[in-house]
Amino acid sequence: MKKRFRVAALVAGLGVLLLSLSGCGQSLSKQNVLQNDKDANTINWGVKADTKLFGLMDVQDNNIKGFDVDMANHITKHILGKKGKARFIQVTSQSRIPLLKNGNIDAIIATMTITPERQKVVDFSNSYFDAGQSILVPNDSNIHSVKDLNKPGTTVLGVVGANSVQNIKKVAPNARVLELQDYAQALTSLKAGQGEALTTDNGILYGMAVQNPGFKVVGGTFTREPYGVAVNKGQEPFVKAVNKAIKEMEADGEYNALIHKWFGNVPGFNYKELER
Amino acid sequence: MANIISNHWQELLTGLGWTLLSSVLALFFSLVIGSLFAIMEVTENKVARTIARVYIEIFRNIPLLVITSFFYLVIPLYITKVNGFTAGTIGLTIYTSAFIAETVRSGIQSVDSGQMEGSRANGLSFWQAMRYVVLPQAFKLVIPPLGNQFVNLVKNSSVLAFVAGFDLMYQANNIASTTFDTINSYMVVGVMYLIITMPISYYMRYLEKRLA
Numbered sequence: 001m002k003k004r005f006r007v008a009a010l011v012a013g014l015g016v017l018l019l020s021l022s023g024c025g026q027s028l029s030k031q032n033v034l035q036n037d038k039d040a041n042t043i044n045w046g047v048k049a050d051t052k053l054f055g056l057m058d059v060q061d062n063n064i065k066g067f068d069v070d071m072a073n074h075i076t077k078h079i080l081g082k083k084g085k086a087r088f089i090q091v092t093s094q095s096r097i098p099l100l101k102n103g104n105i106d107a108i109i110a111t112m113t114i115t116p117e118r119q120k121v122v123d124f125s126n127s128y129f130d131a132g133q134s135i136l137v138p139n140d141s142n143i144h145s146v147k148d149l150n151k152p153g154t155t156v157l158g159v160v161g162a163n164s165v166q167n168i169k170k171v172a173p174n175a176r177v178l179e180l181q182d183y184a185q186a187l188t189s190l191k192a193g194q195g196e197a198l199t200t201d202n203g204i205l206y207g208m209a210v211q212n213p214g215f216k217v218v219g220g221t222f223t224r225e226p227y228g229v230a231v232n233k234g235q236e237p238f239v240k241a242v243n244k245a246i247k248e249m250e251a252d253g254e255y256n257a258l259i260h261k262w263f264g265n266v267p268g269f270n271y272k273e274l275e276r
Numbered sequence: 277m278a279n280i281i282s283n284h285w286q287e288l289l290t291g292l293g294w295t296l297l298s299s300v301l302a303l304f305f306s307l308v309i310g311s312l313f314a315i316m317e318v319t320e321n322k323v324a325r326t327i328a329r330v331y332i333e334i335f336r337n338i339p340l341l342v343i344t345s346f347f348y349l350v351i352p353l354y355i356t357k358v359n360g361f362t363a364g365t366i367g368l369t370i371y372t373s374a375f376i377a378e379t380v381r382s383g384i385q386s387v388d389s390g391q392m393e394g395s396r397a398n399g400l401s402f403w404q405a406m407r408y409v410v411l412p413q414a415f416k417l418v419i420p421p422l423g424n425q426f427v428n429l430v431k432n433s434s435v436l437a438f439v440a441g442f443d444l445m446y447q448a449n450n451i452a453s454t455t456f457d458t459i460n461s462y463m464v465v466g467v468m469y470l471i472i473t474m475p476i477s478y479y480m481r482y483l484e485k486r487l488a
Contacts, residue, residue: 094449098458121456161453168367178360178440179450192352194359194440 033106033231034079034238041084045072046091046105050184052207053262054111058089064088067203067262068109071128074254075109075229078245092182093161097121100232107242108230111204115163123235124228125242130274131201132221133164136190136208143197145219149175157186157195164200165222187212201225206269217268250276277460290339291447292468294361298443299430299472302368306429309369310376317381323329328377335374340435343367348439364436364443372429379425383418384410416487423480427473434469444468 022107048055049069052089055066060144069088076086089105096108098121113131114124135156137143149156152173158180167238178195179184187208190198198205204216229242247257256275280290316328335343344367349357358366387410395405415422437445444465454463 073422094453098452101458117454117455160449166454180440181438189440192349193357194348194352197442255459 015049015252017184030234032237033235034241037106037238038080042079043072043076043080043084044087044089044104044106045069045076046096046108046268047072047088048110049090050092050182051111051204052211053266054207056207064090066232067129067258068111070258070261071249072107072109074249074258075242075245078248079241081226092161094181096161096230100230105232107238112200112227112230113163113201113225115226118163118230121233122230123233123239124230126227127226128246129203129227131203131225131227133167133199133223133225134202134205134217135219136198136200136205136215136219137196138190139214139216141196141218143218146171146199146222147219149197150173154197154221155187155257157198158200159183159186161262162200163225164223168199171222177255183208190215191226202269206263206266209268210266277464280451280455280457280460283455286446286449288444288453288468290442291444292472293463294436294441295430295443295445297473298365298433298441299435300360301365302372302433303426303429305369306373306376308340309373311380311411313373314380314384315379316356317377320382327464330409332374332377335370336378336389338371340367340371340432340484341438343371344435350430360439360441361436364433364441367435368429368433371432372425375425375428376422379418379421382421383414386417387413419439419480419484419487423477423484426433426476426480430473430476431469476484 012233014195028064047064049057049067051065053065053066054068055064056135057063058065072088073086076084081168091099091105091108091110093110096105096110096112099105100108101117108122109128111131112118114127118124135143135146137148140163143149148154148167152174154175156172156175157179158168158177159178165177165179168175178189180189183200183204186198186200190194191212191214198208202217203220209215209217231238231242246255249258259271259274263269263274312327313331316324317332319325330358337367337484344364347366348360348363351363392405393407395409398404422444431442434445437449440446447466448461452458455461
């Protein structure tokens with residue numbers, strides 16, 4: 001009898017601990033991130049490190065390189081002045097919002113589409129890139145558009161936390177969707193034949209096609225995916241500063257230069273459409 | 277936590293089912309394979325001993341994730357298609373069997389050698405002596421460490437999440453990334469793992485008391 005009581009007490013104690021833990025993490029939202037960053041002269045950006053063209057780790061010099069990274073660098077300079085520093089922290093589609101929420105990063109610039117669901121938990125800047133969802137298949141595949149995926153027995157690969165996964169479930173409800181950890185793994189899985197197609201935003205897919213000649217992007221885009229910079233709720237001054245920086249970059253041609261730098265040489269990709 | 281459970285109980289149940297299935301399959305096969313290699317390690321046959329040694333040393337010292345990724349990503353390229361669940365369960369089985377082999381071997385070796393000699397002297401073959409005299413005593417001795425391996429196996433089954441094996445951890449990742457309620461999603465799943473592993477711990481303790 002006594003022993004049973006001890007077990008019950010243990011379980012109850014665990015329950016209390018869990019509940020109290022889930023109440024943590026409120027105080028961060030009361031800080032002014034923009035002011036903190038100005039004081040530290042540094043902005044901490046969450047960027048992808050596995051996505052060619054947007055954010056890819058260069059193993060030669062251990063720097064992350066891509067359009068998102070360059071955008072972040074330029075925005076930092078616009079906000080903090082020429083001496084401002086941008087620090088880059090590697091995120092995945094899955095980890096980026098938790099890392100933002102717990103204060104490890106100040107802002108996300110990681111191929112992140114502005115969606116209503118996400119706007120409930122974070123604030124977005126104006127769009128800084130207009131992507132659209134598409135599919136990547138092996139060159140010899142008989143899948144020519146997203147319509148060919150909508151049948152039982154077809155497996156589509158995506159990435160946990162990417163809204164492309166939610167989209168494809170709506171567009172091709174009969175297909176099975178496997179959610180992998182990041183784009184590198186999703187692409188390896190596609191190579192291993194774990195699925196017939198890989199779906200995400202066209203910019204990311206073209207990056208994969210550039211690196212892997214055996215694969216091609218087919219069928220055009222079937223959604224609109226405007227990318228935004230995400231920051232914590234309650235950081236209006238920071239959002240305004242980012243929006244101002246993006247506007248300045250568009251006005252003085254910096255933006256178009258970056259688009260040209262990263263997307264000018266991608267076969268099959270009309271970068272002129274992206275210019276602003 | 278309550279709204280995660282009420283909104284996502286279907287995914288959670290699916291995850292629980294796949295985790296349990298994978299754990300039970302891996303538990304059964306790793307026990308069989310592990311015991312087999314343990315016996316091979318203590319036989320007189322040098323070839324069998326070497327094979328067992330090599331198998332155990334290789335798979336005990338490679339991370340589970342590497343074994344699983346190998347079956348998920350490399351085997352399909354050259355041999356045959358393996359889905360995430362199968363790859364994860366095979367990985368779990370191989371990895372755990374190496375540990376179980378070591379555990380069972382230590383049990384066999386701690387049974388007094390007189391037991392084997394006595395059985396052989398009374399006309400039992402090596403296998404009969406193993407089966408009826410040594411192994412029953414050995415398993416009794418290794419119940420506590422074996423219980424640890426079973427609990428580890430259930431926890432390690434979260435490797436399925438990495439290869440899209442639909443298990444609890446996979447569902448937790450998906451729920452966390454659609455609801456953005458990271459803390460509660462993982463807590464619910466943590467509690468669900470506890471629900472599986474706690475009874476195993478308690479049952480093993482019970483067995484230990486009853487048999488020892």
